[in-house]
Amino acid sequence: MKSFFIKKIENTLLNILAKNNQSIKREINNNQILQKQLFAFYQSLKNDRKKLPIFKNTGFRVFSQNDEDGLFLYIFALIGFTNKICIDIAFGSPYGANVTNLICNWDFTGLLIEGKNTEDSINFFGTHPDTWIYPPKIIKAWVTKDNVNQLIKDNGIVGEIDLFSLDLDGIDYWILKNLNVVSPRVIILEYMNIFGPNIAVTVPYKSDFDRSNIHPDFFGASLGAFVKLGKKKGYRLVGCNKYGFNAFFMRNDLGKKEFPEVSISSCLNHPVVLEGRKNRLPAVKNLGWIAV
Template sequence: MSQTTTEYHSATPSMVAPRSAFGRRLFDAAKTHLRAVSWLRSIKRRLVETARGSEDVIYRQSEVAQKSLIASWKQLQASGVILPLDQVGFSRFSEFEEDGHLLYLLTLAGSTSKAVVEISSQDGRVCMATNLIVHHRWRGFLFDGDPVFVREGRRFFAGHPATRSAPPVMRAEWFTRDNVNHVLAAAGVPDEVDVLSLDIDGNDLYLWSAMKTRPRILICEFNNAVPSDLALTIPYRPGFSFAALPADQAMFRSASLAAFVAVGRRKGYRLVGMNALGFNAIFLRDDVLATEMPEIPASTLDANPAAADVRRRWWPRLSQLPWIEVPSDGKL
């Protein structure tokens, strides 16, 4: 099929060829005539160019804005001013304000490998790693259990001006606590990574517990329906999928914040913050920004109104389900 025919078909999906021979001849004649109308093809091209141009403008503007932010943050740091995380958040590719959180922490701490790993990245258009990959030229290693997302993500990064020459590694993988280290190593993930994002809505804590990779920054989604004083996780099942849960148990997944804190302490990490809605936690390795970013308690979550609302609606239904208690030493 020619380029012109492809453009015409995508622009007029509602035209369906008739079944009779006479009708088909009329249909083909109409197609030929319409394809010859240059303004139709011109409109289609302009729409595509406008969409691409708008994204390119956003990309260029964000490049400038983020460089300016980094410069101002470094000046404040040199003056001894450390900003709280709730004052530095912004979203470029993250769903909420975590792009700003990560960039600020990396501005303060610097980077060692400029490598970021995301487990459950979907297609990369909305995820924690993409801002660092696109705007700061980091090496990215993105994984998702759905090969359709991975295919679409490869197409996205192959077409983006910042990554078309060096796209991130994207692989369709189903992680378990038994294969996590092998999968990461096979994908070429270096021993030292600056950022790891973990959000699989299931066996998250078991993966984190088993993982040998020790990122300098861990950002992970936790289950904020569980009270902050309870260290609980779901029972481990390699094929667990929350999509298969009944509607009244849809939040029976992942692990509580206190459970992540317990495992994090065993592995040498401390909780330093969370997003405004209280379900994404940020942990720093103990050798990273030890003075600038002190540990905060899991009970900080109790003051979050969004998390309190989730807990009020869901915990009565979830409290009787077969949770696994995580001991204080963080050993699963």
Template sequence: MLDRLKKVVSGQKTLFGLPDKVVAGHDELKINIGSLHSALISSRKQYNKLSDLEFRVFSQFGDDGIIQYLTQNIDIPHKTFIEFGVEDYFESNTRFLLQKDNWSGFVIDGSEQHIGKLRSSPFYWKQDLESQAVFITKENISSLLKPHVDRWGGLGLLHIDLDGNDYWIWEALNLKPVILILEYNSNFGSERAVTVPYNPSFYRTDAHYSNLYWGASLRSLYELSRSRGYRFIGCNNAGNNAYFILEDYMNETVREVSLEEGYVSSKYRESRDEHGRLTYLDASERNDKIKGLSVINTTTQTPEIF
């Protein structure tokens, strides 16, 4: 099918080799199907675990469903979001929220090429979406976000996904989003509150060839978020995103869970060898691969060896 379409539009400058109208039509179909899923999920008054709410439209895993349930069942005064580390935004956790529910947003990625691709997409001009290509550090993050949050008057959802300095960036921010989504590194396990040491130019492949040494443990992010008035409600089934709600917005449709109850160990296998080839290590093997590396205990703020 795709090969036939590419032949039809041969010679035209199009996204993915397809005309913009074809891409837009495919996206509209996905959004319509996702809207049906959203209506079914959002009408539920109880669930056993957060992953019961999952479905996928534009998110990498099932986060679209979780986000739809939360935004439809919590009274959020500002329909606004910020998401970090979005690459070209074609696969992201807030795009469905943007296009289906018409939220306003600001997204950041470190690549000029990725942001250029986003800005030339068929949907970019139709929505209130701003974007910027910049490498995020704890020194620049507040100045990057403040103009947007000030313009909106508040922030509904924040998603931090940096594969690196996630803990330090969240610590540096003085924001109170209603919904907070933090990527955690399950390779660090659930027992220890640890993160990689802060490095303003952190890049995980350079930090360790395995691509497994990055970010922070769930316990580390849990403790920091609790200290800021957030309640933990669980993780997605993929075991990479943790969800928190500002305590003033908790209601009977969402339930707080313990870290032990909500923790999910990831099963996706993205480990690499010294030559950059996938090694498909399981959870215990991944944990062993990063043993002996330096971490910071975020409870005591002291260096340790993992």
């Protein structure tokens, strides 16, 4: 038989775990309630034709790396949802990702693609109280411009979706250029912010591109390149995250009044961006960028 003291320790630990679980559940519920209240507030401002907040001031973090969760909440409060489907290429981890809050707290479903470890993400969504019944599809795959559409189609997604997130730290420009199996209403992508507003360049295409073999700052494309590509595909730049490296694009048939096009310069004025242009650009500016 277990001693009285061991049983007491076990009971104490079980009580602590039970309290922690209840605390976590309360925190989740409170967070969801607050988000829904804020969502409804934004909608009421729009419906009553009252002054809307400035986009960049609506950001906050729940799971995202910086303030992207709040920016998405504001966007979708004003343009609404359709099917609540998202795709995230190079998902990484639930913590720091662009779509986790939408999946956990706003009933989004979709496809998360990661080239490396997927076990942590599968475990996270498989045990989270709001996603375990129907977690998002999570696949391990190396994405190229030649397989991106088939990967998405093979997982049952075609046509219009609410959100497409892209953060490969590599051949992002070429992936987006070839994407045609879905029509995202909103796109978020990381851009190389060390370039000025008038520069439109990308890394050359290579299916096995790996910046770690070249230089940590040789990846992706400048914001100018993505804006040019976005215009060709029917999208406009509507803003960026607070540190100026994640850009938000909206399809041109949506939200033009609430989300007018913004300048490239407005997304390249944070001090960390200006310092990066001064201190980081010299090391990579001659590494073989391609003008587009």
